[in-house]
Amino acid sequence: MSEPADSPAPRPEDAQAPQDESPSEPPRNAAPGEPPRPETPMEDSRPEASEPVLAQAAPTPPAKPQAPEDSPAESEPALPQAAPTPPTPQAAPQQPALPYGPQHPAGPLTAVQYQRQAGYYQQLTGPPRMLPPNPRWHRPESVPNPAVVVLAVAVALFGAWTAFHSTGVGIGLSLTGIAFLAVPLAMGDREDLVPRLPGAILVAALWSVAAIRDAGWVVFLCSATAFLLTPLALAPQRRFSGTALTLFMGWLEGLAAAFGWAKRGRRGKDGRTGANMRNVWVVLVTALLLIVFGGLFAAADSTFADLVVRLLPEVNPAEFILRMFLAAVLFPLALLWIYTAVAKPSFDSDRAEGEHRTVSRFELAVPLGALNLLFVAFIAVQLRVFLGGEEYVMETAGLTFAEYARQGFWQLSFVSGLALAVIAVAAWLAPKRAKADRWAARILLGTLCVLSMVVIASAMYRMYTYAETYGLTRMRVWIFTVEIWLAVLFALVIVCCWKLRAAWLPRAVLASAALALLGLAGVNPDAYIARYNLAHEHALDLDYLDDLSDDAVPEFADLTEEQLDCMLYRPWDADEERDLMAWNLGHQRAQELLKEHQNGSAGYCDGDGRVDDYGAPDPGAATEASAFFDTETCSSIDHTTVEGGFDEPGLQPDPNTSGTWLESDATVDTATTIDAWLTCSYEAGPDGYMTVTLQQYDSDIAAYHDLNAKVTAYEAEGFTVDVQGSAPEARYISVSDDPDYQAYRYHYTAGNIRLESLIAHGPIDQSAATASVDLTGQLENLYYAFA
Structure with missing residues (x-):
């Protein structure tokens, strides 16, 4: 803009003024492209040296010194071309943009930009706001839905x-x-x-x-x-x-x-x-409506009420x-x-691919070449062993082929995993700039992968041979799964070695692991173990099969009734109904067969399906042996085998307090009926006594239920209950250390009988345990002897 014609000539003192009022330069308190901010007392009192740069602007020129009030320049009229915008009276200071967040005009700031603005922000608002603990988790533009x-x-x-x-x-x-x-x-x-x-x-x-x-x-x-x-x-x-x-x-x-x-x-x-409070009110109103109307529907229909009871545990x-x-x-x-x-946080390293130290072709070829030769030598020996068969192994190692296979399996499995780690490190350090370097890496790493897969095949063949001889177990099935997954990993690594790129490999490794587990679940391993062991000729361990989950139960349908009664005896599951949210298909498929054999035999099953834990083929065979339930039976117990723990004169038979009950229909509780019982009593020192009791029930389940009822009652009386073993063969020790009633109880079930010993005002240490096990064991053997 040109000056007016009638403007006065410039005076000498005006020529000495600073040039910061030129229209071509921005005001000192505004960045380029921004309107000038009004002068405020807060800005005047702020040191000019700490003036921040909110945008990438040119350096701010020195501030213009204010002239004294009596300066001649202030008394002259203002020049028309330099008329400034009058400041707004009582203008509030402009609030700065936050260091980061959606309200900043330039978006989220970097750490460097944040540090440049820290001093300015601190003077206006106090202590600076800190950056988030980890920038990769900070998404300022994201506001969650309430x-x-x-x-x-x-x-x-x-x-x-x-x-x-x-x-x-x-x-x-x-x-x-x-x-x-x-x-x-x-x-x-x-x-x-x-x-x-x-x-x-x-x-x-x-x-x-x-x-x-x-x-x-x-x-x-x-x-x-x-x-x-x-x-x-x-x-x-x-x-x-x-x-x-x-x-x-x-x-x-x-x-x-x-x-x-x-x-x-x-x-x-x-x-x-x-917004959140309104959502809470929505949830509360919804819950109230469901409770009110659901309660009315449940009161109106018993079937709906049963469904509600099952859904609400x-x-x-x-x-x-x-x-x-x-x-x-x-x-x-x-x-x-x-x-x-x-x-969507990213945990990937910021380092670009190839920004790491590599080795030379010679440094890579020597160790990998030697390792490949060692693998070749071992595989050659393995071929000689497998071709020679069991006779060759017996002559050279003095072992059966199954024992030889088991002996080296774990070492070969460890070799496979270690080889995978070596290949990963070598691929990371391998040179890839020259064409010869890339081909050397492909050949050395690819050869090691192929040889490692041969070692895995050798390990799997060893485990297969061992399983053919001794049968399958959960551990052996899991080992097969891991070995197959390792073979898949080596196949993926071979592809990476050829392309010399592994950007897709992490996802492929995890996907293959997930697919391997899904394949294991699809095979139904417990059912496969049962089916395999029952179909192959080797030592059959029905007790191990009995410990498998309900997934294996349908595979037992072809066994004899005696074997099923022995294996499927699970009284602790007889009256227990699973919660609706604990339902699974395997348990549901097994329920029909399990319910048919809840009254089977207790104990461990041998290969023929017989019970051999308690020393008799049929625990209920003594039901009609009335001669056993007589106090004269107590005289057959040798109490002299009990030594120590009791005051003089030790254990002494007490025929007056011994008792028997035969062919009684007295109901102990709603689920248990005792057919007969026998108690043998002994004096244990001046004030103590010991009793050994055998009770006969109408079924195994009745004996087991009564045992649980006794255990619960003893806990209510203040006894400390210790469980040894697992149901149904568990044995319970109940101890009361109350000075007024110091007692030791030992009780367990054996088929349709329950045995219990009680020591009152006597020892509650190891001597009590020894005496209880001894005398109850003798009474149990006498019971089966009368059968």
Whole structure:
């Protein structure tokens, strides 16, 4: 703009003024492109040296010194071309943009930009706001839906009440795991759903195993793997470093950020508060409506009432507190996994591929070449052994082929795993710049992979030979699974060695592990073990098969009735109905066969299906042996074998307090009827006494129920109960150290009889245990001798 024609000529003192009022330069308190900010007392009192740079502007020129009030320059009229904008009276200082957050015009700041603004922000608002603990978890543009917290609470409560039950795990655990996966996927970015879908399907399939199989070891392996893979399904990583960190709980570092993110959801998208409280009211009103109308429907129809009772488990106060504690643990987990799906943290290393030290071709070829030659030599020896057969092994090693196979299996398995680690390190350090280097790495690493697969095949053949001789077990099935998975890993590594790229390998390794576990669950290992052992000619261990889960029970249908009665005797499951959320398909398929054989024989089963734990083929054969239930039987017990622990004169028979009861129909409780009993009494010192009792019941289940009732009653009386062994062969020791009534009880069942010893006002140490085991054992043997 040109000056007016009538403007006065410039004076000499004006020529000496600073040039900061030129229209071509920005005001000192504004960045380029921004309107000038008004001068305020706060800005004048701030040191100019700490003036921040909110944008990448040119350096601010020195501030203009203020002229004195009597300066001649102030008395002259203002020049028309330099008329400044008059300042706004009482203008409030402009609030600075936050160091990071959605309100900053330039978006989230880097750490360097944040440090440049720290001094300016501190002078206006006090101490500087800190950067988030980990920038990869910070998503300032994301404001959670107010329903997120409600959903996290609902998922946590659902998991606390459905995942675990005293009767086992089943569909409740599957639904809980799938809910912990599905809710975060629904809350995440819809555009990322398709890339996450394959991993989510694998994880959901692993969680579903709990609803199909009853074998606890299979359910544990699949559920634990699904738990570890869930964060990777929500936030997939591309490198081994990020995958390993996420797999081994690296996502836990985002817990604080997850709670901070949920806290921002207190305001809705419209900026108004109270959204969460409204959602809480919605939940409360919904629950109230369900309770009122559900109660009326239950009162109107007994069938509906039974369904409601089954859906709402009985909860005692202790169990309620325990489940609320579990819900308190599951809530932050649910919230963190939801935030993981939203924030999509990247744990991958920032280092570009190839930015690491490599070795020369010679340094790679010497150790790998020597290792390949060693593998070739070992495989040659193995071929000679396998071709020579058992005769060659007997001549050279003095072992049967099965013993020889078992002897070297674990070493070969360790060699396979160690070779995989060596290949991974060598591939990382291998030179790849020159064409010759790449071909050397391909040949050396590929050869080692192929030879390692041959070693795995040798280990699997050894285990197969051992299983053919001695049968399958859970450990042997698991070993086969791991060996097959290792072979798959070597096949994947061979592909990577050829391409010399491994960007896809981390996901392939985890996917192959998940598929291997799903394959194991699909085979139904417990049922396969039972089927294999029953079909092959080797020493049959029915006792081991009896310990398998309900998945194996349908395979026993072809056994004889005697074998089934022996193997399927499970009185502790006779009257116990599983909770609805503990249902699984394996248990359901076994129930019909189990209910048909609840009155079988107790004890351990040998290969012929006989009971050999208690020394008699039929525990109920003494039912009609009335001669046993007579006090004269007590004289056949040798009490002199008991030494120590009792005051002089030791144990002395007391025929006056011995007693018997034969052919009585007296009902002890609603589920138990005693046919007969015999008690042998002894004096134990001046004030003590000891009794040994045998009670005969109408069935094995009746004896077992009465034993449990006695144990419960003794606990109520203040006895400390110790259990030795597992049902139904468990033996119970109940001790009371009360000075007024010091007592020791030893009781157990053997088929349809229950034996118990009582020592009152006598020893309660090891001598009491020795005496009890001795005398009850003699009485039990006498009972079967009369049979």
